Amino acid sequence: MANLFVDGKYGDRGIILGNEAIARGALEAGIGYASMYPGTPASEIIIALDKNKKNIKNIYTEFSLNEHISLHGAIGASWSGIRSLCAMKNVGLNVASEPAHFLAYTGVKAGLVLAIGSDPGAPSSSNEQDDRWYSLHTYMPIIEPSNIQEAKDFTKKAFDISEQFSFGIILMAPSRLCHNAGILHFGDCSDRDLISGNFKRDPENYLNLFNLAVKNHKKYLERNELLKKYVYNSELNMIIDAQISSAKSSRIGFISSGVIYSHLIEALNFINADYYKILKLGITFPLSEELIGKFLDNLDEVVIVEEAEGFLEFQIKKIAFEIGYHGKIHGKNVFKAYGELTIDDVIKGVTGFLGKAAPEYFTAAVNKSEILSDKIPQRMGTFCVGCPHRGTIYSILKASGYSNTGSKDRDVVIAGDIGCYTLGLLPPYNAMDWLTCMNSGLSIGQAISIADKSKKIIALVGDSTFYHSGIPVLMNAIQNNSNILYIILDNSWTAMTGHQKTPSTKTDIDGTPIPNSVNLKDLLKSLGVSYIKTVDPNSVKRFSVIIKEALKEKGLKVIIAKRECILQEERRKKIKNIKSKPENSSEIIYELQKERCVKCNECFVELACPAIQSAKENGINNGKEYYFIDPVSCVKCGVCYEVCPNSAIRKVEFNLHPSINPESQLCFLDNK
Ligand code: SF4
Ligand code: SF4
Numbered sequence: 001m002a003n004l005f006v007d008g009k010y011g012d013r014g015i016i017l018g019n020e021a022i023a024r025g026a027l028e029a030g031i032g033y034a035s036m037y038p039g040t041p042a043s044e045i046i047i048a049l050d051k052n053k054k055n056i057k058n059i060y061t062e063f064s065l066n067e068h069i070s071l072h073g074a075i076g077a078s079w080s081g082i083r084s085l086c087a088m089k090n091v092g093l094n095v096a097s098e099p100a101h102f103l104a105y106t107g108v109k110a111g112l113v114l115a116i117g118s119d120p121g122a123p124s125s126s127n128e129q130d131d132r133w134y135s136l137h138t139y140m141p142i143i144e145p146s147n148i149q150e151a152k153d154f155t156k157k158a159f160d161i162s163e164q165f166s167f168g169i170i171l172m173a174p175s176r177l178c179h180n181a182g183i184l185h186f187g188d189c190s191d192r193d194l195i196s197g198n199f200k201r202d203p204e205n206y207l208n209l210f211n212l213a214v215k216n217h218k219k220y221l222e223r224n225e226l227l228k229k230y231v232y233n234s235e236l237n238m239i240i241d242a243q244i245s246s247a248k249s250s251r252i253g254f255i256s257s258g259v260i261y262s263h264l265i266e267a268l269n270f271i272n273a274d275y276y277k278i279l280k281l282g283i284t285f286p287l288s289e290e291l292i293g294k295f296l297d298n299l300d301e302v303v304i305v306e307e308a309e310g311f312l313e314f315q316i317k318k319i320a321f322e323i324g325y326h327g328k329i330h331g332k333n334v335f336k337a338y339g340e341l342t343i344d345d346v347i348k349g350v351t352g353f354l355g356k357a358a359p360e361y362f363t364a365a366v367n368k369s370e371i372l373s374d375k376i377p378q379r380m381g382t383f384c385v386g387c388p389h390r391g392t393i394y395s396i397l398k399a400s401g402y403s404n405t406g407s408k409d410r411d412v413v414i415a416g417d418i419g420c421y422t423l424g425l426l427p428p429y430n431a432m433d434w435l436t437c438m439n440s441g442l443s444i445g446q447a448i449s450i451a452d453k454s455k456k457i458i459a460l461v462g463d464s465t466f467y468h469s470g471i472p473v474l475m476n477a478i479q480n481n482s483n484i485l486y487i488i489l490d491n492s493w494t495a496m497t498g499h500q501k502t503p504s505t506k507t508d509i510d511g512t513p514i515p516n517s518v519n520l521k522d523l524l525k526s527l528g529v530s531y532i533k534t535v536d537p538n539s540v541k542r543f544s545v546i547i548k549e550a551l552k553e554k555g556l557k558v559i560i561a562k563r564e565c566i567l568q569e570e571r572r573k574k575i576k577n578i579k580s581k582p583e584n585s586s587e588i589i590y591e592l593q594k595e596r597c598v599k600c601n602e603c604f605v606e607l608a609c610p611a612i613q614s615a616k617e618n619g620i621n622n623g624k625e626y627y628f629i630d631p632v633s634c635v636k637c638g639v640c641y642e643v644c645p646n647s648a649i650r651k652v653e654f655n656l657h658p659s660i661n662p663e664s665q666l667c668f669l670d671n672k
Contacts, residue, residue, distance in 0.1 A: 005048060006055045008186035016184045018177040019044035021148045022115050025155025026085040027056065028187045029111065032197070033077035035062040035070040037468065038497035039089030040124035041175035042117030046087050047498055058196075063500040066468040067092035071099040071114065075168075078112040079206070080197035083159050087115040090129045091437065095469065097134065100168070104139040105208045105216040107166035107223075111159030114140070115171045117178045120307050121340035124175070126418065126435060128338065130308035132172060135285040139224055142170045142285040143236065144258035148182035154236065154282060156187065165227045167220075172284075174307070176340075177259050224286055232290045236282025239295060242275065250275050251300040252354070255312060257281040260341055264305045267346040271356055284312060292319045296327065303353055304331035307341040381423050385611045386570075386635035388563035391537035392489055393424040393431050394607050394643070396458060398540070399547035404428040404605050412456045412551065413448060415441035419462030420496045420565075421489050428608050432460075439470045446482045456551045457484045463520065464494035464502045471527070477556050478528045485550050485557045489537070490520060491565040499568055509568060510575055520560060529558050537561040538639050566635055589654040590634060590641050594626040596648035603627070603640040603649065612640060 004014040005024060016024065023045050026034065036046040050061040060077075064070035067088045074086035086096075093100060093116060100114070119125040135142050141161065145154040151173060158169040208216055231237065254276065256264045261280050268276050279295040281287070296302060304313045313331030320329055334349045335341060344366055351358045383390045397403070402410035404427075416425055416432030417439065425432035434444065441459040449457045461470050466488055477484060494500040499509075503518040524532050531553060535543050543561070550557040592603075592612065603612050604627050611633035615621040629640070629649075641649045 003052065003055065004186065006052050008184075010186060010188045012186040013183055014186070015181050016148065017044055017048075017181050018148055018151050018173060018179065019117075020048045021151035021182075021184050022087075022155050022171065022173065022178075023048040023085075024184070024186070025152035026083075026113065026159070027059075027189050028152070029113075029156045029159035030083055030189075031085050031159070032058050032082040033060050033062075033074060033084035034087075035064050035073045035084070036087040037064050037067045037070050037092060037095075038494050038500045039067075039092050039117065040497055041119060041178040042087045042089050042092075042115060042173070043497040043500075044178070045085070045115050045117075049085075063494070065503070067096035068098065071096040074112055074114070075099060075103065075106075075108070077197070078108040078110045078168075079106075079202075080199040081110050082197045083110045084112050085115060085155075086112070087117070089125065090116060090118045090131050091125060091127065092116070093131045093134055094129075094437070097138075100134065100138045100140060102208065103168045104220040105213060106205050107216075107220070108162055108168055109202075111162035112168040113155060113158045113162060113171050114168055115155070115173065118172060118174045120174055126437065128308065130311060131170070132284060132311040133309075135170065139167065139220055140170045140285075141165070141167050141227060141283060142172055143282060144172045144284050145177065145282070146258050146261045146280070147177070148180065148184050150282070151177060152184055152187070157236065161227075161230070165223050165230070167223065167227070170285075172258065174259055228286050228288045228290075231283050231286060232288040234283055237288075237291060238280045238282070240276070240278040240280060242277070250277065251298065253277040253279065253295060253299045253302045254305055254350075255279045255281065255295070255302060255316060256305040257284050257312065258307075260305055260307050260346070263341065263343045263346040264350070266343055267350050270343075270347055270362070271351055271354075271358060273350075273354075273356075281312065285315070287312075287315050287319060289319050289323065292316055293323045293325075296320060296323075296325045299327055301328045301330065303334055303350075304329065305335060305341075305346060305349070306331065307335075309337045380426055382426065382608065382610060383420070383423055384566055385609060385633045386566035386637040387420070388491055388537040388561065388566065389421040389424065389489055390607065390609065391540050391543065391563075391639055392421065392460075392487065392561045393429050394639075395537065395540045395543035395547060396487070397429060397431060397606075398544040399551070400456075400458075402431075404430075404608070405601050412458050413445065415445040415457065415459040417441035417459070417461045417465055419465050419489070420491075421460055421462060424460075428605055438465050438468055439473045442470065442473045442477055442484065442486055445484055446477050446480065449483045453483075458547070458551075459484055459486050461486065461488055463488060463490040463492065463504060464500075467503050467518075474524075474529070474558075475527055482556050483554055485547070485559065487547075487559045487561055488520065490560050490562045493565050493568055495565045495567065499565065507572075509571055511572060524558055524560075529556065531555065531557040532560065533558075534560045534562050537563050538637055538642075540639060540642055566637070570635065586653050586655045587636070588638070588651050589631070589636055590629055590638060590649055591652050592627055592629045592640075592649050594628065594648075596646060597627055598646055598648070599625065599627065600645060602643050602645060607640060607643050609640055611635070 034046050034049045053059050053061050071086050074084035077084040116131050122128050143154050143158050145151040162169045306312050310332045334353050400410040400412040413433050414431050416435040445457040445459040492505045504520045506517045611630050613630050616625045
């Protein structure tokens, strides 16, 4: 089957993910360089290019160590005459904000697009940051596609605008666009044979110091004014004047952009609006005063329909003031400034504002869903079955005297950080004392260890987060002789975003050794850490003892909790086709013997492996409780066997070959 993402030609159509549409748009624009530090919801932009790179001519892809490096890389490629795409999640721009700020001073040579996946509602982020506000001081123009087709077409166009005005361009895509799939009409890809770089010295633009920086500041303000003239005529902005029936023209207008524009159209159709006037902004920074003035002319009231905190409203009110507009401008007085703005929210806002009743069935459905949403059981996030982070969190809690079922007191402060292990903040573990941004665990923890000497501090960090920006934080802790236990949860992959390699990933998923991988322990030694222990997080009893011992020591202690992500381990097993073992082969499985189990809850609640299940919750055994191991979910990690204080979980040798002893394969299914 043809791979449309790579081979699609003008006239082809296919269903594609929003992130892939952005990547495809970049391919059609002729990029040769693509980089990112993985971050949801934007990861698939570069994954799409990376996994297809063998079939794409002249493309370099990189999962960089952090967003600062990644954006610098894209700048270097652009200066060498190669169109470059850099992708990141919303908070990634905080890390890349330094290169983003100097980019307007230096300008670009070949087009540079920075695709940012925003996360309203924060389903995969620690905040709802709206990166559009950065453009008020970076001067990076912003383009906002509103559907899958525009995600591709606008990306392609963004490269032209970038080159024409010598700005890096932000392409803003919320998670609903990044992760939605839809029909895409493909365009043609440029002749990729022609792509080759040629860096030429340009001291006037690239050396920003003293008066040169001031000169370039003046230059980019001038380029911004030229860009505004382009914005006025750009086909990316549209005035829609829709007369649906013979109704009189209204003096109320709407201004919107991106996915919310699609919601607005849906809402107006839904309520059978007979007339509407909309300014759809494809370019949301800079705005053209002329275009806004033209739209406001002859309108008494304008409603700005946008998500988050009113970036358009802020700019439009300023323009309206400057041009002397006397009508009313609404925005965040109609629509909420937090959380995801759903179609329901837009329908409610628009009908409320227009004083129009929503269709009865809509109101009934909304009321019913509000009642039902309170009754639907919450699906809490948790670690995967067999995840090594479960062992780490369990061991820390045991070492600190905390229990899910008993004592809630603990004598340690546990600093969370960004990664899969963040899930340890949720019940039943409730392990973390804070979660903010990457590598905040050790840096905040270090200060608390100074401010409150009565506390013992454990700071967590994943291997990928450690390499992202943790090394300077650790060096700071070493230099200041911090009294803290630092646990690096080394699962060998950037697991949360789709298993990109980290610098210390030693073996690829197909078993191929990875050259030049970093030895984490050697790195720590070279930085000057003297207390380093490596432990298997699934050996929970040993791990718990090691944590207790480490907490008694003064100074900086580092424990590497080393075990590969269970998903990658299982995938590798599948690739090796481990199931076709020779005859007579066997493996260990775990059986929970209900007659020995005293329901102490050590495995079911404290460890909380989802493969250990309750008969009552599953509606079996007439409501009488017993626990059992679900053989389909269990990955045979053996941690429950280790934690059971009553020897109620036993190891069973399980014959894998059906022809030898079929009964033996049923023995553990019998648990149910
Ligand atoms: S062995 Fe026990 S802890 Fe491990 S996956 Fe199976 S049930 Fe869960
Ligand atoms: S730890 Fe052992 S005794 Fe306790 S609930 Fe689990 S199987 Fe039963």
